[in-house]
Amino acid sequence: MRRLLVLVGIAMATALPLKAQEAVTDFVLGNGMQVVVVEDHRAPVVTHMVWYKAGSADEDPGVSGVAHFLEHLLFKGTDKLEPGEFSRVVSENGGRDNAFTSYDYTAYYQRVAADRLELMMQMESDRMVNLRLSEGDILTERDVIIEERNQRTENSAGALFREQRNAAQYLNHRYGVPIIGWRHEMETLDLQDALAYYEEFYAPNNAILIVAGDVDPENVKALAETYYGVIPPNPDLKERARPQEPPQTSARRMQFFDARVAQEYVTRSYLAPERDAGDQKEAAALTILAQVLGSGPNSVLAQKLQFGTQQAVYVSAFYSGVSLDDTTFNLVIVPSQGVTLEEAEAALDGAVAEFMQEGVDAEHLERIKMQLRAQQIYARDSSDSVGNRYGRALTSGLTIADIQAWPDLLQAVTEEDILAAADRVFEIDNSVTGWLMRPVTEAAEEGVSQ
Amino acid sequence: MIRYLLAAIVLMAALPARAEIEIKEIASPQGTKAWLVEEHSIPFVALNVWFRGGASLDLPGKRGATNLMVGLLEEGTGDMDAQDFAREAEELAAEFEYEAYDDVVAISARFLTENRDQAVDLLRKSVVEPRFDKISVDRVREQVLSIIRSDAKDPDKIASQTFDALAFAGHPYATSLNGNEESVAALTRDDIVKAHQNALALDNVYVSAVGDITAEELGDLIDRLLAGLPENSAPLPGDATYQLAGGETLVDFATPQSVAIFGHEGIKRDDPDFFAAYILNHILGGSGFESRLMNEVREKRGLTYGISSFLIAKDFGQLYLGSVASANDRINQATDVIRAEWTRMAEEGPTAEELERAKTYLTGAYPLRFDGNGPIANILVGMQMDDLPIDYVVTRNDKVNAVTLEDIRRVAKRILRPEDLHFVIVGQPEG
The missing domain is CATH 3.30.830.10 (Metalloenzyme, LuxS/M16 peptidase-like)
Structure with missing residues (x-):
C-alpha cells in the first residue's frame, strides 16, 4: 500500500519538472573576495550587497552588541564621505539603503537604478576600510541602539522571553547572547570596541559581494575588480572557530512572567544540527519534518490539536538550517481558552509521540515537495530574495554547490529520513521548555489558570 | 471574447531608471474591468481581486463581522472543509491571501501556469461559496479574540487605537476592524453571511493581474472567478468627522x-x-x-x-x-x-x-x-x-x-x- 503511494508521488514529481533556472554567476577576486551575480532583466534595477562573515556570535565576551553597533557606525563617514552622506547620496539617486546584523553575518545593501551600480561600489568599498569615527558619533549612536533595544526587546514580553530562552539554550556558544547586546554591556561600548571589531573582520577576504538585478556578470566583474579588488586582504584573518556547546545532558525549563502578556503559550526548542558544507542531508530531513509537523492547516500538529482536540488556537514547528553552528528545532503551542499551559505541553508531547508511531502521510509529503518546487518559481519574482538566500548561506559556512544542491536534497527526503531525524532531534535532555505567563496574581484574578 | 477598452500602452520612462511596462485595460466578456501586464518570462500569475468598502461596511453593533468573514473564506466551501481546501491549494502550490482592511477586502493570489484553471476554480469556491459552518466560525472567532486580547497589551496598538477612537468617534474608523471582545463574541453565522453579501459584489470589485497570461485568458478567468457574486454591494458609510483638538x-x-x-x-x-x-x-x-x-x-x-x-x-x-x-x-x-x-x-x-x-x-x-x-x-x-x-x-x-x-x-x-x-x-x- 505504501509502495503504491510512493510510486504515485514519483509520477507526480516527474510530471512537474519545475526547475529553478536561477541565473547565478559566481567568481572570486584576487584578494579573496567572493562575488555572486543574480541576473534579472525584467526591470532596470539592481540590489548591491556586501555581506561580512562576522556577526554577533563572533564578538569577544564583554562587548555584546558591538557587531550591530558598528553596523550603525558605518553610516557615519569616511575620509571621503561626511557623516550621513552615504545614505544621502543613495537617496539623491532615488535609491534606498540599509543594513542588518545577525549572529553569523553583517550585511549592507542599496537598491538603486542599475546604472548607479558603480557609484554604490565606490562608496561601499570605501567604507570597508576607511571608516572615520569621532567620540561624538559614538555617544549619540549608542543612545540610538539603546532605544532600538527598548523598542525591539524591552517593550515586548515575547521578545524578553525569547532572549531568556536563547540564553538557556546555549550555555557556551555566543548564540545565547542577544544580537543587539545585553543592555549593561551596550551602555559601555566605546570607540575602541567598535574599531577593534572593524579591524578584525572588515576585509575583502572576509566579505561576499552580491549583485542582483539588471546587470551583466562581466560588467560586474570589471567593476568589482576596480573597486573591491584593489583592497588588500587581511592576512591575520582567523578561522571562524567559536566556542561550541558541550553535550546537553539535562532538560532545561523556564517560566517567564510579565504583566504585558495577553496570550500565554509554551515553547519547546531542541538543539539541532545545521546545514554543513557537503553534509546537508540531516538538515534537509529536519526542514521537511518541520513542514510535516507544523506548517499549515494540514500539518500533523494542526490536525491533532487545532482541528482535532481543539486544545490549541495555534501550533507551529519551525527549523532554520542556515546557521554556522548548532541551531534549534522549535515547537510552539498557544492553548485555547480554558486549557492550562501544563495541559498544552502534555498535548504537544502526546501529538509528537503519536506522529512518531503513525509516520508520514505520503500524499502530504508529496504536496510539501510540490510546494517547494513551486517556491523555486515564485522566488524568481524577486532577485533580491535570491541574493539574500545566497548571502545567508555563504556567511553560514555553505558553498555555492551546497546552495544549488539544496532543492534536490529536499526532494530526495523520504519518510524514513524524516522519522530517523525526528528520533534523533526529539531528545528531551537536549531541550529547553519555556512557559510565557502572566504574573500569578493577575492570572488568578481573571480565572484563566484553572 | 475580449474587448480592449483602452489599448493603453504605457511606457514608463522616468530617469534615472527607465522601467517599461505595458499596462492594458481590458473588460471581461461579462463586463468586469481589469488592468493587466503580460510578463511571460516566469510561469506564474499574480492576481489581485479587491473589493471597495472593507470593514467600513460593518453594520451597527456588528463590528468585526467583515474581518471574521474574510478570515473564514478559506475555512471551507461546498463539500470541502478547511483542511480539504488547504490540501487542494497545497496540491496546486497555489497561494491565496484574504485580508480585510478599513476600506477594502483584498484577495491576492499567485498560481502556476500549469494548473491555472484548477487554481482559479478553487479560489472561486472560497470567494463566492464559502460555507461559514459553525465549527469554523467558532475556531476563527477564538483566533480573532486572541488577537484582540494581545492588541490590548501592545503599546503600539494601544496608541493607534486610542488616537483613532478620539479622532473619529461614531464612525467605523474609530474602532479596530477586529471588533472588540463583546462584539465578536456576539457575532452569529447570519451576521457573517450578511457581511459576505455586503462586502463582495460585482459593483465594487477591482482586478489586476501581472504575469504569464494573455488578455483573453484573463477575461475568461475573471468571469469564471466572480460568477455568482451579487450585483451590488452595501452602501458605503458617510465621511468621518475629525474631532480631536490639540x-x-x-x-x-x-x-x-x-x-x-x-x-x-x-x-x-x-x-x-x-x-x-x-x-x-x-x-x-x-x-x-x-x-x-x-x-x-x-x-x-x-x-x-x-x-x-x-x-x-x-x-x-x-x-x-x-x-x-x-x-x-x-x-x-x-x-x-x-x-x-x-x-x-x-x-x-x-x-x-x-x-x-x-x-x-x-x-x-x-x-x-x-x-x-x-x-x-x-x-x-x-x-x-x-x-x-x-x-x-x-x-x-x-x-x-x-x-x-x-x-x-x-x-x-x-x-x-x-x-x-x-x-x-x-x-x-x-x-
Missing part, C-alpha cells in the same frame, strides 16, 4: 519605553495640493534617514531608534500622523523637538535644496517600485481604487517635478497645524 492624551501602561502617535487631520488623495503635501511630508518625516524629524530626533540627539510621519488618506477620512518611541525619561524631550520641527516647517516650509533633493529621490525611487509581478499587481489595483488614469505611471513624476517652492510653502502653512497637534502617549513618561 493637546496630549496619556495612557498609563507599565513599559520602559513610551510609544507616541501624534498628528492632526490630513489631506484627501484627490486634493489638488496632494502632491505638494506628499513631498512636504517626505522632507519632514518620510521614510529613510534623510527627513528632518529623523535628523533632529535620532541623528542629532539619539532620542529614538525610529521616527516617521505619514499621510493617511482613507476613503472617508484623512489623517496626518507620526510615530515615535523613546525611553520614559526621554519621551518628553522627543515630543518637544517634534512640536518645534512641526512649527518650523509650517512657518518656513522647506528650503529650495530640500525640495530639489526630495524630487530627485521621489522621481528616482518611483520606477524601482515596479520590481516583480506581485508588486506591480498591487500598484495597478491601488491605482484603480484611487481612480487614477491608466497613464498615471508616466505622468506621476511630472506631477512631482511640477511642485514649486511657492506651492510647497503655501501647502506647509495649510496642512501643518502645530496648534492642532495631538499626542497620544502610551507608557509612563517621566519629567
